[in-house]
Structures are given as structure tokens and as C-alpha cells.
Amino acid sequence: MLKALIKKQIAEFFAPYFMNRKTGKRKSHTEMIGFGILMGVLFLFLAGIFFMMGIGMTQVFVAINMEWLLYSIMGLIAITLGVVGSVFSTYAGLYQAKDNEMLISMPIPSSYILLSRLVGVYVICLMYSALVWIPAAISYWITAGCTPTNVIFPIILLFFIGVVDTVITCILGWIVALIAGKTKNKTVITVIISAVFLIAYLMFCSQMSTVMEGFIANSAAIGGVISRWIYPVAQLGYGATGDAAGLMIFILISIAVFAICWFVLSKTFINFATKKTGEKKKAYKAGEVRVKSLQKALLQRELSRFKSSSVYILNTGIGAIFMVIVAVMAIINRNDLLIIVSFFKEAYPFVGNAVPVIAVGVMCFMIAMCPVSAPSVSLEGKNLWIVRSLPVKASEALNAKINMHMFVITVPTVVSTVIIGAAINMNVGVIMLMTLLAVVFTLFIAYLGIVLNLKRPNFTWTSEVIPIKQSMPVSITLFGGWIIALGIIGLGILMGGALGDALSLIVILAIFIVIDFLINKWIKTRGAAIFDEM
Amino acid sequence: MLKIEHLTKIYGDKKAVDDLSLEINAGEIYGFIGHNGAGKTTTLKSVVGILKFEQGEITIDGVSIKDNPIACKKKIAYIPDNPDLYEFMTGIQYLNFIADIFGVSAEEREKRISELADMLELTSDLGSSISSYSHGMKQKLALISAWIHDPKLIIMDEPFVGLDPKASHAMKKMMRESCDKGAAIFFSTHVLEVAEKLCDKIAIIKEGKLIKSGTMEEVRGDESLESVFLELED
Numbered sequence: 001m002l003k004a005l006i007k008k009q010i011a012e013f014f015a016p017y018f019m020n021r022k023t024g025k026r027k028s029h030t031e032m033i034g035f036g037i038l039m040g041v042l043f044l045f046l047a048g049i050f051f052m053m054g055i056g057m058t059q060v061f062v063a064i065n066m067e068w069l070l071y072s073i074m075g076l077i078a079i080t081l082g083v084v085g086s087v088f089s090t091y092a093g094l095y096q097a098k099d100n101e102m103l104i105s106m107p108i109p110s111s112y113i114l115l116s117r118l119v120g121v122y123v124i125c126l127m128y129s130a131l132v133w134i135p136a137a138i139s140y141w142i143t144a145g146c147t148p149t150n151v152i153f154p155i156i157l158l159f160f161i162g163v164v165d166t167v168i169t170c171i172l173g174w175i176v177a178l179i180a181g182k183t184k185n186k187t188v189i190t191v192i193i194s195a196v197f198l199i200a201y202l203m204f205c206s207q208m209s210t211v212m213e214g215f216i217a218n219s220a221a222i223g224g225v226i227s228r229w230i231y232p233v234a235q236l237g238y239g240a241t242g243d244a245a246g247l248m249i250f251i252l253i254s255i256a257v258f259a260i261c262w263f264v265l266s267k268t269f270i271n272f273a274t275k276k277t278g279e280k281k282k283a284y285k286a287g288e289v290r291v292k293s294l295q296k297a298l299l300q301r302e303l304s305r306f307k308s309s310s311v312y313i314l315n316t317g318i319g320a321i322f323m324v325i326v327a328v329m330a331i332i333n334r335n336d337l338l339i340i341v342s343f344f345k346e347a348y349p350f351v352g353n354a355v356p357v358i359a360v361g362v363m364c365f366m367i368a369m370c371p372v373s374a375p376s377v378s379l380e381g382k383n384l385w386i387v388r389s390l391p392v393k394a395s396e397a398l399n400a401k402i403n404m405h406m407f408v409i410t411v412p413t414v415v416s417t418v419i420i421g422a423a424i425n426m427n428v429g430v431i432m433l434m435t436l437l438a439v440v441f442t443l444f445i446a447y448l449g450i451v452l453n454l455k456r457p458n459f460t461w462t463s464e465v466i467p468i469k470q471s472m473p474v475s476i477t478l479f480g481g482w483i484i485a486l487g488i489i490g491l492g493i494l495m496g497g498a499l500g501d502a503l504s505l506i507v508i509l510a511i512f513i514v515i516d517f518l519i520n521k522w523i524k525t526r527g528a529a530i531f532d533e534m
Numbered sequence: 535m536l537k538i539e540h541l542t543k544i545y546g547d548k549k550a551v552d553d554l555s556l557e558i559n560a561g562e563i564y565g566f567i568g569h570n571g572a573g574k575t576t577t578l579k580s581v582v583g584i585l586k587f588e589q590g591e592i593t594i595d596g597v598s599i600k601d602n603p604i605a606c607k608k609k610i611a612y613i614p615d616n617p618d619l620y621e622f623m624t625g626i627q628y629l630n631f632i633a634d635i636f637g638v639s640a641e642e643r644e645k646r647i648s649e650l651a652d653m654l655e656l657t658s659d660l661g662s663s664i665s666s667y668s669h670g671m672k673q674k675l676a677l678i679s680a681w682i683h684d685p686k687l688i689i690m691d692e693p694f695v696g697l698d699p700k701a702s703h704a705m706k707k708m709m710r711e712s713c714d715k716g717a718a719i720f721f722s723t724h725v726l727e728v729a730e731k732l733c734d735k736i737a738i739i740k741e742g743k744l745i746k747s748g749t750m751e752e753v754r755g756d757e758s759l760e761s762v763f764l765e766l767e768d
Contacts, residue, residue: 289630289640297634301620308622382618388584390635391607532603533586 001108005116010123035472042479047135050074054139061219062144068246069223071154072230072237074136075161078129082165083172085128090121090173094269099462104270114262114269118166125165126158133158137240149242157240157247160254164232167254167261174265298392298400299407305379306372306404312379315468319369320409323416326366330423337424350497357492357504359420360434361485364441367413368481373405374449374474377531378458378467384534394528398450402523405446413438426501433505440512441488447519449477454523454530535560535718536581536687541590543576543742550576551587552742558718558735560686563709565733566722567763573742574722575615578691581720582612594687608636611680615691615722617672621665625656625675628664629682636683643682650678653704669696677705681712688712690721694728706732730759738766 054074061070094117103113137154144150227234232253238246292300306312330337345352377398380387387397417438421431452473461467468474488508495504536558543551551573558564568574579585581592583603592599594606620628626647633643651657654674664672673696680688688709694702709719709732723729729736730750736759737747745766746753754762 289644291640291643292630292634294635294637297631301623301631304620304622304627383620385584385612385614385618386620389582389607389610389612390632391604392635393604 002112002115005103005108005112006119009116009120038476038479043131046131050077050132051135051139054136055143058139058143064219066219066223067140067144067241068234068237068243069219069226070136070140070237071240072223072226072233074132075157075236075240076230076233078132078136078161079165079168081132082125082129082162083168086121086124086165087169087172090169093117093120093463093465094170094173110270111266114266118170118265121169122162122166125169126162129161129165130158133161140241144241147242149244150240153242153244153247154240157236157250160251161236163254163258167257170261170265174268294392295396295400295403298396299403302376302400302404303407305376306408309464309468311465311468312375316370316372316375316474317408319366320412322366322369323363323412326362327416327419327423330420334423341424351493352496353501354489354492354496354504355424356421356426356430356434356501357496357508358489359424359426360417360437360441360505361489361492363413363417363420363434363438364485364488365482366416367409367438367442367445368478368485370405370409370442371445371449371474371477371481372408373401373446374453374477375467375471376401376404377450377453377534378461378471378473379464381459381461381464381467384459388532388534394531395524398454398523398527398531401450402443402446405449406442409442409446410439413442430502430505433502433509437505437509437512440509440516441485443516444484444512444519445477445481447516447523448480449473450523451519451527452476454527457534459534535562535595536720537591537593538577538581539591539593541577541580541587541592543573543580543585543587549742551580551739554590554739554742554744556737556744556747558687558720560716560718561713562734563713563719563732564721565729565736566720566739567724567726567729567736567759568722568739572739574739575691576742577739578612578689578720578722582610582689583607584612609686611683611685611688613673613676613680613688613690613693615695617676619664619667619672619675621663624663625660625667628675629660629679632679633682638683642684646682646684647678650681650708653708654678654701670698670701673697674701677708681708686717688717688719688721690719692723693721694723694725702728726759726763730754738763740766 054070057070057073058067061067094114100113104110133154140154141151223234226237232250235246235249235253239248239250240246341352341355344355351358414435417435418431421434426434453471456472458467458471491508492504495507499507538557539555541551541554542549554573554577556564566574566577576585580587581594581599583599583606586600594609597605599606620631623631629647630643638646647660648657651660654677656671656674656678659667659671664675667675673693677693680690693705697705706728713719713734733750735747735749736753738745738753746762750759753759
């Protein structure tokens with residue numbers, strides 16, 4: 001029984017990547033290989049960043065005989081990344097899965113249901129932690145050499161880092177569930193808590209290089225603090241470098257905290273999973289009618305859907321938070337930015353002339369992190385029959401999803417781009433061009449999300465986390481958008497020397513206007529036909 | 535009002551509906567009965583335009599659902615067997631959404647919501663989120679949303695499931711009144727007693743094929759509908 005539940009949970013997690021939702025059959029080998037390559041490239045890119053960090057630290061720590069500190073620091077980062085990467089989905093996946101009540105009504109021990117859900121959380125945590133830990137281990141092996149223990153032990157420890165991650169995300173998810181159960185407007189509370197947590201994490205990351213330099217300069221003192229005050233993390237470091245005692249201690253601590261977490265969760269799981277959030281009956285007052293046009297009604301529906309889900313807001317609106325942070329930092333560090341711009345204009349004019357395009361490219365990077373439209377078709381879910389049975393054209397329904405995306409993302413995009421343009425001393429004309437390009441790119445991301453979701457819909461999810469966080473349309477919109485943002489920067493650098501900044505912006509703007517026009521045409525014709533068949 | 539001609543719907547290599555033809559006139563309540571998996575839901579969804587079909591034609595007031603689906607859907611209201619409604623809306627928000635789609639004026643929708651919600655005893659729950667509704671309450675809300683735009687053709691898939699006796703009675707009254715005003719109703723049901731008392735005409739489907747149809751008297755003769763149904767199913 002437990003095996004069946006875990007199998008179901010894993011299958012649900014991976015189904016979007018292996019199954020064709022339309023036909024219910026497995027995807028072709030070509031498709032799966034293609035997707036595998038895409039994910040592999042992305043994994044390597046991110047892992048490369050952590051590898052470079054690891055190499056820098058390893059060389060210093062090995063030289064001063066404190067190799068364990070590398071693993072302790074990278075272990076902390078791995079745990080943090082695992083928590084940040086999975087905390088948004090743990091609450092929804094653990095306590096709000098659509099099949100909770102069905103499973104609870106069956107002769108299945110609730111501990112089995114809980115364990116199968118935890119396996120899902122564990123897999124996500126492990127994936128994020130591995131992104132940091134494996135490159136750290138490789139950097140250590142390259143610098144310090146390999147022994148059987150210093151190769152095997154970090155591999156074993158990775159699986160227990162996943163356990164610690166799971167415990168922490170469950171605690172945070174439990175806190176969210178506790179607060180949400182007592183509040184009426186749980187979406188707002190969840191979004192605020194998560195946003196505060198994320199901003200704190202981002203502020204730490206923004207100071208990362210300063211922190212790293214501090215770590216390296218004060219490694220002895222930091223090592224002392226970690227050994228004394230964060231004992232498990234110290235043991236993690238020792239264990240990863242081949243110390244058997246450190247390995248066993250960290251494993252035992254992981255198992256102990258998991259056992260405590262399990263005890264608490266198993267006592268509260270059914271309560272949380274079946275609790276109706278304390279909503280008081282709101283009286284209906286006649287006469288509160290505001291008649292809307294069909295288009296506005298459809299848009300309102302999409303916005304209501306978006307606002308109702310903290311998972312949706314946080315996972316697809318995260319780029320908007322980054323935009324605001326980057327804009328604020330651009331103002332705060334304006335002088336530094338201008339110095340950097342002047343340097344490039346003198347030393348590398350072809351880069352200096354491309355500064356506005358590079359700035360927009362950075363904005364596009366963040367715009368790509370807002371794939372609001374990408375899960376919107378799948379999120380129709382079991383409600384699809386409503387819009388399909390109403391006198392609503394498919395193109396109107398799809399337009400509403402695109403309009404919702406633009407409604408949510410355009411304002412932070414425009415405001416941030418204008419601020420960044422002003423911070424780097426661009427004239428009004430160039431700022432306008434930058435802003436136009438950012439908006440046109442926002443539209444491109446909106447269209448891209450819709451196209452991909454039409455091609456790869458998923459209406460049979462039991463938790464909205466699946467279409468929002470674990471779907472191919474969202475992944476490809478995000479990572480594809482990043483690659484295209486890099487392309488914009490590359491194009492700007494190539495053209496900047498010959499055309500100058502304004503003309504480069506105009507050329508790229510023209511390219512994207514044409515692309516948007518063509519995709520829009522596709523959505524209105526072929527895309528609408530696909531939606532009509534769903 | 536509704537004409538189904540030689541409708542055939544194929545899933546893979548299985549014919550879910552096989553050469554089905556029937557006609558429903560204005561003012562008729564038309565029942566559709568058959569065993570589980572007989573093709574009732576497939577037929578109803580094809581009429582509403584949710585499912586594309588391989589062969590045949592479906593017209594509503596002479597307009598083809600294939601050629602002009604929007605024009606057809608403006609005249610139709612559909613209630614599925616398990617109405618999954620927007621749980622992120624309140625009851626009244628959902629009704630206003632449906633009314634906006636159909637362009638129902640503020641006065642008309644207020645009047646209809648007030649009457650129907652009172653009849654189905656849902657008024658006090660309209661301000662609450664649909665996520666807090668029981669199955670029966672969702673069914674009632676779906677009924678109100680179907681009637682809110684005064685449709686000419688109402689398609690319902692097992693509408694009596696989940697309704698309390700009072701609501702069932704109210705719905706039968708609504709159905710009769712609508713048909714007396716010229717609308718037509720086409721619904722599937724497993725509750726043969728209700729079909730016997732309510733329907734003007736009945737069609738029995740088995741394994742995708744229409745095996746009997748006509749007025750209640752023509753179909754059942756001197757027997758009960760249940761006897762006729764069981765006989766035909768064997």
C-alpha cells in the first residue's frame with residue numbers, strides 16, 4: 001500500500017515530463033531526450049556557479065587545514081536553497097492536495113498518506129540541494145584529491161541533507177498552515193510571509209561576495225563559531241571530508257529531527273488536511289451588481305484565480321519582486337553603476353554603447369521569471385467545461401489569460417525599467433525605448449507561456465503546485481526566456497558599436513514586435529483551434 | 535429546437551455514440567436514459583459543443599454547432615453531472631460572471647437570482663466562497679447559473695443527483711415552467727420514476743446506439759419505464 005502511494009506521488013510529480021496529456025501515452029524518446037538535455041544544460045549552468053564558489057573557498061580552506069569549513073558553508077547554502085526552492089509548494093502539496101480527503105476516506109493509515117507526500121517534498125528538496133552540494137564535492141575532490149571516504153561520505157550525506165531540508169520546509173509549511181487555518185485571508189498572509197522570507201534570502205545572497213570574502217578572511221573565527229554554535233553543520237563538514245564520526249553524528253541528528261517532525265506532523269496532518277479554513281458566512285446583499293462586458297468578465301475571472309492562490313502569486317510573480325529589488329539597488333548604488341558604465345565606455349566601447357540594451361536584458365531576465373500565463377490553461381483543470389460550454393470564443397478566453405499576465409506584470413516592469421534607465425543616466429528617449437522593449441518582451445513571455453501551455457496542457461492535477469511549479473510550459477518559459485534575454489544582451493553588444501544605443505534598441509524592439517505579431521496570429525488561429533479541441 | 539442527425543463519436547477504436555438521431559421540439563422535456571457508459575454524457579457534451587464528433591450533425595434552431603458554436607451556445611445552458619465550479623469565487627460572483635458572459639442586464643439578473651435562490655434556499659450562501667459549498671449547494675448554484683440567462687435549450691446530465699427533496703421539487707417546477715414558455719430540456723437520468731412523471735418524451739441508449747425513443751406512452755406502453763428499460767438492456 002505504501003509503495004503504491006509513493007509510486008503515485010512520484011508519478012504525479014514526473015508525469016508532466018513523461019506523459020503526453022492529450023493522448024495519455026508516454027512521450028516519444030526524442031521529446032524526453034530533448035527535455036532531458038534542456039534540463040541538463042540548465043542544471044550544469046547553475047551548478048557551475050556553485051562550483052566556482054566552491055573552488056575559490058576550497059583552495060583557501062585546504063591551505064589552512066580547515067577543509068571541513070567548505071562543506072559546512074556549502075551545506076548551509078544547500079539546505080537554504082532546498083528550503084527556499086520547496087517551501088512554497090510544501091504547504092500546497094502536503095495539506096492542500098486535492099486527493100487528501102479521498103485517500104483519508106480509504107483504509108489507508110494517515111501515516112502512509114503523510115509519508116508519501118513527504119517523499120514528494122524530499123525529492124524536490126534533494127534536487128535543489130544537489131545543485132549546491134555536488135559541485136562543492138567536485139571542487140573539493142579536484143583540490144584536495146580523492147579518497148574512498150571523502151568520495152562516499154559526501155554522497156551519503158547529500159541524502160541526509162535532503163532529510164534536514166524536508167524537516168525545515170515541513171516546519172515552515174506547518175507554520176503557514178497554522179496561520180492560514182486561523183485567518184480569513186490566507187492567500188495574503190502566505191504571500192507576505194513568503195515574500196519577507198524571500199527578500200531576506202535575497203539580501204543575504206546580494207551580500208554573498210562580501211560574506212564569502214569575510215568567510216575566507218576570518219575562516220578560523222567562523223570555524224570556531226560553527227563548531228560551537230551550529231554543531232550539526234560542523235559535523236556535516238567533518239563527515240563530508242571523510243570523518244566517520246562526523247558522518248554518523250550528522251546522520252543521527254538528521255534522523256532525530258525527522259523523527260520529531262514526523263511525530264508532530266502525524267498528530268496534526270488529518271486536522272490540517274481536512275480543516276475548512278475558518279471562513280465566516282458572508283451575507284449576500286442584493287443590489288451589489290456591477291455589469292461587465294464579456295472581456296472584462298473573463299479578465300476578472302483570471303485575476304480572481306490568480307489572487308486566490310499564494311502558490312500562483314509567489315511562483316510566477318517572483319520576478320516582479322526581483323525587479324523592485326534591482327530598481328531600488330540601482331538607485332542606492334547609482335554612483336557605483338555610473339563608474340562601471342564609464343569604465344566600459346572607455347575601455348570597451350562596444351559594451352559601453354550597449355549599456356541600455358544590457359540593462360533591458362537584465363530586466364528581461366526578471367520578466368522571464370514571471371511566467372504568469374504559462375500555467376493558466378492547465379489551471380482551468382476540472383473547470384474547463386465552464387468556459388467550453390459558454391458562448392465564449394477560444395481566442396477570447398486565451399486573450400483574457402494574456403491580458404491578466406500583462407495586467408500583473410506591466411506596472412512593475414515599466415516602473416523598474418524607468419528607474420534603472422534613470423539610474424544609469426540615460427536620456428528620456430532611450431528610457432522610453434528601454435521601457436517599450438521591456439513591455440514588448442513582457443508580451444512575448446505572456447504569449448510564449450500560452451503557446452507552450454496549449455501544446456502541453458495538464459487538466460488532471462490534484463495539487464495546483466503541479467501545473468504552476470512542475471510543468472514543462474513554466475520551465476521552458478522561464479529558462480527559454482533567460483536564454484533569449486542573454487541573446488538580447490549579446491545582440492546589443494554586437495550592434496552597439498555600429499548602431500549606438502538608441503538604434504540598437506529600435507532594431508531589437510522591431511524584431512520582438514514582429515515576433516509578437518506572429519505569435520499572436522498563431523494564438524488567434526491555431527491556438528484557438530487547439531483550445532477548442534480540449 | 536434541437537436536432538441530432540446520425541451523430542457518431544469515436545474514442546480510439548470504440549464508438550461511444552453510433553449513428554444517433556433524435557429531435558427535440560420547443561416545449562418538450564426530453565429524458566435520456568441508459569446504463570453507465572452507454573454514451574449519454576458523450577451525446578450531451580457533443581450537443582453543448584464541448585466534444586467534437588466525427589460524423590453527423592447537431593443543429594439548434596437550424597444553426598449547426600460545428601459551424602457556429604457561439605450562436606448555438608448563446609441559446610444553451612449546460613449542467614454537467616458533477617459541476618466543478620470556480621472555488622475561488624463566491625456564489626454571487628459566479629452568477630454574475632455567467633450573467634456577464636450572456637449579457638444579462640442588472641435588473642434581470644437581480645430578479646432571477648433573487649427568485650431562483652429563494653426557491654432553492656441558497657440566498658444566504660451566495661456571499662460565501664464556493665469552496666465552502668456542499669455538493670448539493672454547488673448543484674443548486676449550477677441550476678441558478680443555467681436559468682439566469684433564460685435559455686432556449688437546457689442540457690443537464692443527471693441533474694437530480696445531490697439535490698434534497700425540496701430542491702428536486704423546485705427544479706421540476708422550474709423545468710416545467712420553462713418548457714411551458716417555449717424552452718426545451720434534454721437531460722439524462724438514472725431515476726426512472728422522475729423521468730416517467732416529468733418527461734414528455736424519452737430516448738433509451740445502449741452501447742452508443744439509440745434503441746427506443748418517442749413519447750412516454752409510445753415507449754413504455756402499459757408497462758413501467760423500468761420494466762421496458764430492463765427488457766431492452768438485456
